[in-house]
Amino acid sequence: MYFDFRKNDVLFYLYSTLLALVCTIVTFSAVSSDDSDVNEASDDIENITVKGSTTANKEPVGTFVSLVSNLEYDPRVDLQSRNMAEAQADVTIRGGIFENTGFRVGSATLLDPQTGHYFSEIPIAPEMLSQAYILTGADNALYGVNSSVGTVSFDWKPINTAGSVSIGAGNNHFNLHRIHSGISMPLADAKDWIIGFEGEYSFSESDGTIDNGDHDFKRTSARVQLVGPSSQTDLFFGSQDKFFGWPNMYTPFNVNETEDLRTQLLMLNHQQNYGTDSTFEITAYTRGHNDHYVFSRENPQIFQAFHETEVNSVAFSGRHGQTESFALNYSTQFIEDSIESTTLENNFTSRRYYKVSVLPEFQISLKNEEQLTFRLGAAFDDTNRDDSDVSLIGDITWNTFNGDDTSQTFYLSYAEASQVAGYTAIGGSNTSGLFRSNDSLEREKTKNLELGLALDGLNWSLDSAIFYRKDNDLTDWTYNLNSTSARSANSVDIETLGLELLASTNDVLFYLYSAIYLFNIQTFEVAPFKTAF
Numbered sequence: 001m002y003f004d005f006r007k008n009d010v011l012f013y014l015y016s017t018l019l020a021l022v023c024t025i026v027t028f029s030a031v032s033s034d035d036s037d038v039n040e041a042s043d044d045i046e047n048i049t050v051k052g053s054t055t056a057n058k059e060p061v062g063t064f065v066s067l068v069s070n071l072e073y074d075p076r077v078d079l080q081s082r083n084m085a086e087a088q089a090d091v092t093i094r095g096g097i098f099e100n101t102g103f104r105v106g107s108a109t110l111l112d113p114q115t116g117h118y119f120s121e122i123p124i125a126p127e128m129l130s131q132a133y134i135l136t137g138a139d140n141a142l143y144g145v146n147s148s149v150g151t152v153s154f155d156w157k158p159i160n161t162a163g164s165v166s167i168g169a170g171n172n173h174f175n176l177h178r179i180h181s182g183i184s185m186p187l188a189d190a191k192d193w194i195i196g197f198e199g200e201y202s203f204s205e206s207d208g209t210i211d212n213g214d215h216d217f218k219r220t221s222a223r224v225q226l227v228g229p230s231s232q233t234d235l236f237f238g239s240q241d242k243f244f245g246w247p248n249m250y251t252p253f254n255v256n257e258t259e260d261l262r263t264q265l266l267m268l269n270h271q272q273n274y275g276t277d278s279t280f281e282i283t284a285y286t287r288g289h290n291d292h293y294v295f296s297r298e299n300p301q302i303f304q305a306f307h308e309t310e311v312n313s314v315a316f317s318g319r320h321g322q323t324e325s326f327a328l329n330y331s332t333q334f335i336e337d338s339i340e341s342t343t344l345e346n347n348f349t350s351r352r353y354y355k356v357s358v359l360p361e362f363q364i365s366l367k368n369e370e371q372l373t374f375r376l377g378a379a380f381d382d383t384n385r386d387d388s389d390v391s392l393i394g395d396i397t398w399n400t401f402n403g404d405d406t407s408q409t410f411y412l413s414y415a416e417a418s419q420v421a422g423y424t425a426i427g428g429s430n431t432s433g434l435f436r437s438n439d440s441l442e443r444e445k446t447k448n449l450e451l452g453l454a455l456d457g458l459n460w461s462l463d464s465a466i467f468y469r470k471d472n473d474l475t476d477w478t479y480n481l482n483s484t485s486a487r488s489a490n491s492v493d494i495e496t497l498g499l500e501l502l503a504s505t506n507d508v509l510f511y512l513y514s515a516i517y518l519f520n521i522q523t524f525e526v527a528p529f530k531t532a533f
Contacts, residue, residue, distance in 0.1 A: 102147025
């Protein structure tokens with residue numbers, strides 16, 4: 001059920017208290033019986049983890065930071081924005097489209113059932129999450145849900161006692177203020193347990209760099225965290241309101257369009273380590289998203305649309321290390337969604353999604369510090385409105401570890417993935433409107449064959465891959481060259497051959513990226529159609 005927590009403070013307090021109580025009970029009950037052995041081993045030497053970022057710029061110029069801020073500088077993805085990335089960001093990976101790129105937090109993919117334009121509407125302060133991990137190929141097929149090409153994945157970070165305050169002003173009536181604070185402390189009467197609290201409030205407004213390119217953003221997010229010797233539990237709530245305008249935002253008719261978005265997210269996440277090389281993660285969330293689109297801000301009555309979506313989901317993923325040579329990787333997620341819309345039909349307004357993926361892993365130790373790893377499994381996707389599908393996942397990896405702390409990795413992978421179309425593509429009118437739906441769209445299928453080489457030196461690294469991907473029945477927006485400018489959702493077959501190179505050195509923070517699509521062939525059922533985006 002979707003509530004406006006701003007108008008139901010008592011309800012939100014009771015709901016949060018109940019979830020916090022469940023969170024605490026689950027965490028205490030999940031502590032492994034051999035934690036004492038782990039603690040004794042960890043006292044011998046301190047573990048220090050150093051992580052770098054693929055982008056040097058993390059703070060945007062025109063507003064406060066979000067999860068997609070400067071993601072366009074990540075060489076592995078392409079980002080197309082309307083007004084600016086923080087207003088609306090369409091993220092694509094390896095020559096795909098924004099509809100088949102997913103966003104994952106913890107073990108759960110955050111789905112917006114209306115359109116991929118709103119996948120990145122995630123009201124979480126970036127300080128709370130890790131850097132973005134780009135999942136492709138076998139990893140995307142294992143962990144991604146309804147994202148057939150790639151997934152942008154984040155993990156929950158431990159809370160540190162720290163804070164920051166930002167105040168900004170500039171031309172075009174720019175006004176920014178933001179406060180973020182976190183505190184962590186030992187839990188009374190519980191050895192080795194830490195409780196943390198973190199929150200932020202962000203506000204930004206501006207008339208924009210061009211006429212009718214203004215924005216007004218607000219975001220509030222907070223979480224409670226409980227960390228034990230082998231677990232971490234996070235209870236999070238976030239809310240954001242975004243209004244922004246842009247000339248010709250979606251259409252080419254020289255009008256000043258606007259969007260007014262409101263997103264709320266409540267999430268509970270639990271990570272647990274147990275045994276040797278074994279871990280699992282459980283994520284549950286409810287997400288509500290409201291969209292008010294106006295075609296012409298000078299004359300709103302020409303056309304405007306209201307959409308309200310609700311998504312509830314539970315996800316479970318992990319890795320179970322049975323022996324030194326065998327482990328089981330797994331992931332499963334259930335999603336149910338619904339939509340209320342003024343422009344979409346009434347007989348297709350809800351759907352339930354199911355995905356289960358299992359990927360057994362076998363390791364063979366070779367001479368001279370070499371290791372051969374085989375993974376072979378499958379994923380099962382289904383909904384209550386579409387045909388089910390079974391996808392094959394597999395890869396072979398050859399690792400060589402040298403005495404000077406350098407390594408080489410060579411891999412070959414084949415992965416299949418599938419997804420279904422959103423409500424804008426399948427739930428609206430087939431004959432009227434600028435964006436016309438198609439109720440005959442079927443499940444999309446992607447097949448990816450990849451060959452890669454990774455080299456890690458003392459102060460440099462190189463990641464390279466050549467891949468061939470075939471998308472069958474991919475849903476894309478097309479238009480007829482001999483007709484009007486109206487777009488229609490149609491099934492498209494695409495073949496992509498690409499080369500990726502990502503090189504870095506610690507000395508000069510240099511990144512080289514090349515994505516060469518040697519051919520990208522699109523086939524349509526109707527010959528004169530061309531892609532709209």
